[in-house]
Amino acid sequence: MSVVNNKKVGWFRSGTPWVWVSAGAVSISLVMVFGLLLLIAVRGLGYFWPVDVVAMDYTERDGTEVRVMGEQRETERVPLERLIEAGYSLENHRGDVERHLLKVGNRDLYGMDFRSVIEPDVKNRTTPEGVIVIERYEWGNFYGFLESVKASGTIVAEGAAARTELKQRLERSLALHDEIKQIEKSDIGAINYELEQLRLKQRKLELSNTFDAAQEQAISAARAEAEQRYELLQKKLTDLYAAINRDSVMVRSIEGREVEIALSKIVRIYRPNEMGYGDKLLHYFSKIWEFLSDEPREANTEGGIFPAIFGTVLMVILMAILVTPFGVIAAIYLREYAKQGPVTRVIRIAVNNLAGVPSVVYGVFGLGFFVYFLGGNIDALFFPEAAPAPTFGTPGILWSSLTLAILTLPVVIVATEEGLSRIPIAVREGSLALGATKAETLWRIVIPMASPALMTGLILAIARAAGEVAPLMLVGVVKLAPSLPLDGNFPFLHLDRKFMHLGFHIYDVGFQSPNVEAARPLVYATALLLVIVIVVLNLAAIHIRNRLRQKYQAGH
Numbered sequence: 309m310s311v312v313n314n315k316k317v318g319w320f321r322s323g324t325p326w327v328w329v330s331a332g333a334v335s336i337s338l339v340m341v342f343g344l345l346l347l348i349a350v351r352g353l354g355y356f357w358p359v360d361v362v363a364m365d366y367t368e369r370d371g372t373e374v375r376v377m378g379e380q381r382e383t384e385r386v387p388l389e390r391l392i393e394a395g396y397s398l399e400n401h402r403g404d405v406e407r408h409l410l411k412v413g414n415r416d417l418y419g420m421d422f423r424s425v426i427e428p429d430v431k432n433r434t435t436p437e438g439v440i441v442i443e444r445y446e447w448g449n450f451y452g453f454l455e456s457v458k459a460s461g462t463i464v465a466e467g468a469a470a471r472t473e474l475k476q477r478l479e480r481s482l483a484l485h486d487e488i489k490q491i492e493k494s495d496i497g498a499i500n501y502e503l504e505q506l507r508l509k510q511r512k513l514e515l516s517n518t519f520d521a522a523q524e525q526a527i528s529a530a531r532a533e534a535e536q537r538y539e540l541l542q543k544k545l546t547d548l549y550a551a552i553n554r555d556s557v558m559v560r561s562i563e564g565r566e567v568e569i570a571l572s573k574i575v576r577i578y579r580p581n582e583m584g585y586g587d588k589l590l591h592y593f594s595k596i597w598e599f600l601s602d603e604p605r606e607a608n609t610e611g612g613i614f615p616a617i618f619g620t621v622l623m624v625i626l627m628a629i630l631v632t633p634f635g636v637i638a639a640i641y642l643r644e645y646a647k648q649g650p651v652t653r654v655i656r657i658a659v660n661n662l663a664g665v666p667s668v669v670y671g672v673f674g675l676g677f678f679v680y681f682l683g684g685n686i687d688a689l690f691f692p693e694a695a696p697a698p699t700f701g702t703p704g705i706l707w708s709s710l711t712l713a714i715l716t717l718p719v720v721i722v723a724t725e726e727g728l729s730r731i732p733i734a735v736r737e738g739s740l741a742l743g744a745t746k747a748e749t750l751w752r753i754v755i756p757m758a759s760p761a762l763m764t765g766l767i768l769a770i771a772r773a774a775g776e777v778a779p780l781m782l783v784g785v786v787k788l789a790p791s792l793p794l795d796g797n798f799p800f801l802h803l804d805r806k807f808m809h810l811g812f813h814i815y816d817v818g819f820q821s822p823n824v825e826a827a828r829p830l831v832y833a834t835a836l837l838l839v840i841v842i843v844v845l846n847l848a849a850i851h852i853r854n855r856l857r858q859k860y861q862a863g864h
Contacts (some may be wrong), residue, residue: 345836345839348832348835348836348839349832349836351829351832352829352830352831352832352833352834352835352836353596353833353836354829355829355830355832355833356592356595356596356599356833357588357592358441358578358580358583358588358591358592359379359380359381359580360379360435360580360581361377361378361379361435361436361439361441361451361580361581362377362378362379362380362410362433362434362435363375363376363377363433363434363435363436363562364376364377364408364410364425364430364432364433365430365431365432365433366425366429366430366431367429367431368429373431375562375563376410376412376423376425376562377412377436377439377451377452377561377562378410378411378412378413378423378451379410379411379451379580380408380409380410381409381410381411381422382408382409383406383407383408383409384406384407384409385404385405385406385407386404386405386406386407386426387404387405388403388404388405391405391407391426405426405427405428406426406427407424407425407426407427408424408425408426408427408430409422409423409424409825410422410423410424410425411449411825411826412451413441413448413449413450413451414448414449414450414451414452414561415447415448416447416567417561417565417567421448421449421823421825421826422825422826435581436453436562436581437581437582438453438454438579439451439452439453439579439580439581440452440453440454440559440577440578440579441577441578441579441580442557442559442569442574442576442577443574443575443576443577443610444569444573444574444575445573445574445575445605445606446573446605446606448606448610448823448826450559450561450567450569451561451562452559452560452561452562452567453559453560454470454471454474454557454558454559455470455557455558455559455560455566456470456557456558457470457473457474457477457555457556457557457558458555458556458557458558458568459477459554459555460554461556463558470557474557474577477555477571478571478574478576478577480555481552481555481571481572481574484548484551484552484572485552485572487548488545488548488549488552491541491544491545491548492545493791494796495541496538496541496542496545497791497797498796498797499534499537499538499541500538501797502530502534502797503531503534503535503538506527506530506531506534508693508694509527509693510523510524510527511693511694512692512693515692515693549572552571552572553570553572555570555571555572556568556569556570556571557569557571557574578591598611598612599611599612599613599833600612600613600614600617600837601614602614603615604616604788604813606823607821607822607823608787608788608813608816608817608821608827608830609817609821609823609826609827609830610826613808613810613813613834613837615788615789615792615807615808616808616809616810616812616813616834617810617837617841618792618793618794618807618808619705619785619789619792619793619807619808619809620774620809620810620811620838620841621841621845622705622793622794622807623705623708623709623712623773623780623807623809624770624773624774624845626705626706626709626803627709627712627713627716627769627770627773628766628769628770630709630710630713631712631713631714631716631717631720631766631769632720632762632766634713634717634720635717635719635720635721635724635762635765635769636720636724636755636762638659638717638721639720639721639722639724639725639728640724640728640750640755642655642656642721642725643725643728643729644728644746644750644754659718659721659722660718660722662717662718663718663719663722666778667715667776667778667779668778668779668782670711670712670714670715670779671711671778671779671780671781671782671783672782673711673714674707674708674710674711674714674779674782674783675703675782675783678707678710678711678783679701679702679703679707679783680701682700683698683699683700683701683702683707684698684701686699686700686701687699687700687701699804700803700804702804702806703782703783703784703785703806704783704784704803704804704805704806704807705784705793705803705804705805705806705807706784706803706804707783707784708779708780708783708784708785708807711779711780711783712773712776712779712780715772715773715776715779716768716769716772716773719765719768719769719772720762720765720766720769721765722765723761723762723764723765723768724758724761724762724765726761727758727759727760727761727762727764728754728758728761730758730761731754731757731758735753735754735757736749736753736754739752739753756856756859759853759856760853760854760856760857763849763850763852763853763856764853766849767846767849767850767853770842770845770846770849771842771846774811774838774841774842774845775811775838775842776811777809777811777812777814777815780809780811780812781812784806784807785806785807785808785809785812786806786807786808787808787812787816787820788808789805789806789807789808791805792805792807793805793807810834810837810838810841811838813834814831814834814835814838817830817831817834818831
């Protein structure tokens with residue numbers, strides 16, 4: 309018996325149980341993480357698959373016979389007691405009841421996108437032929453049947469011939485829409501930017517009392533030339549709008565109401581009930597590409613999120629560029645130059661405590677110091693001609709990047725210090741013995757050997773900064789940015805502009821959307837995309853770190 313007890317004691321003292329407990333905890337954590345990501349992926353990516361349109365005849369609580377048509381997005385089992393409390397007459401039923409969530413669309417007719425139907429009320433369910441789904445720039449999807457195609461108010465095709473005619477005219481309408489978008493956002497936007505720069509230039513000369521007749525003539529000539537180009541583009545836009553507004557389509561809803569929709573308001577038309585697996589797969593990937601490359605519409609509940617992707621990546625890159633030199637310099641000073649004593653220990657404690665400060669506090673600091681104080685003084689010194697409109701004295705992507713740089717600075721400092729402390733003292737002494745100065749030793753020997761640790765700090769900083777939302781709400785992020793911070797207008801990178809962010813987009817769509825049911829799948833899709841963006845940024849940094857580690861392996 310004592311031998312068995314001794315074996316048990318020896319087994320516990322060996323630490324083997326704790327190894328197994330640690331391995332089990334890690335395994336459970338990984339399963340939970342991958343399970344969460346799988347749930348997000350299924351809920352988010354499943355939204356883009358074209359679901360068959362079903363028609364249901366059912367009886368409402370007041371006894372009215374109703375017929376609805378739409379996509380059956382969700383089905384859940386609801387306790388019978390809850391439905392009875394809600395006013396349903398289900399005394400003859402037992403157990404849970406299925407409740408279907410139908411995306412009926414036609415918001416301009418019904419005032420809502422979704423309708424709940426319980427299974428006992430359904431009298432008939434069919435998958436009608438000839439159903440078309442019309443994705444629109446406004447009012448969401450329309451579910452109905454094609455009646456006719458019109459041109460300038462005159463019917464040009466009906467019945468079976470309307471399909472071919474509609475396809476040709478819709479392709480023409482989409483091409484015209486892309487041309488109009490190019491002119492409005494790119495060409496006219498560039499002219500407006502040029503006119504604004506001329507106005508600011510004139511105002512600056514007037515403030516400095518150097519605005520003479522020659523300069524006035526040059527600015528007037530440039531303004532006249534820009535306005536002439538603007539008038540030509542406006543005339544072209546008028547012709548394009550007249551051409552795109554010519555065609556329309558007559559459609560009929562399931563209850564027989566006819567609606568005329570201009571082709572200029574249509575994004576795409578498809579027939580899910582007639583699509584094969586290959587057609588649905590092509591449609592699925594086209595919707596995902598639209599989600600990744602297009603701009604949002606319908607209060608961010610439709611369209612894409614490219615501006616949010618671009619803003620997130622650009623902000624993280626700017627943050628990394630800003631935080632790296634400050635963090636490395638601070639770590640080098642604390643480890644290599646500062647006298648190790650009470651003051652240095654207090655500084656290290658302060659740095660560690662800064663890592664635990666709530667992020668919203670950094671946002672308040674960034675708003676007060678960067679935006680109001682620093683940005684306001686920059687405007688007063690360098691942009692007086694723009695007053696009273698602020699240039700840098702307003703939230704923007706520069707101040708957001710600086711705020712997150714300060715937020716993640718402690719992580720970079722601590723990681724870099726740890727890397728510097730692991731460099732053997734013999735390496736430093738050998739470099740000094742060969743005649744190198746301390747600065748040369750740091751620059752050519754110590755810092756390159758500590759670069760993997762520096763990259764580790766940067767990886768941790770990117771992982772935290774990319775998901776932060778609270779401070780950004782105060783220093784630059786907005787619901788919808790009219791233009792990207794990077795465009796074709798000099799100086800190309802506009803650090804004073806506001807921007808969109810994936811984290812804030814999730815918050816806005818999930819909690820501020822006027823159409824919660826329509827926005828819910830986009831929350832999952834955007835969350836999955838944010839995770840992917842963070843993983844890609846981290847993998848790039850990890851790849852660089854591994855290359856540096858291999859390069860300086862001998863030094864370690």
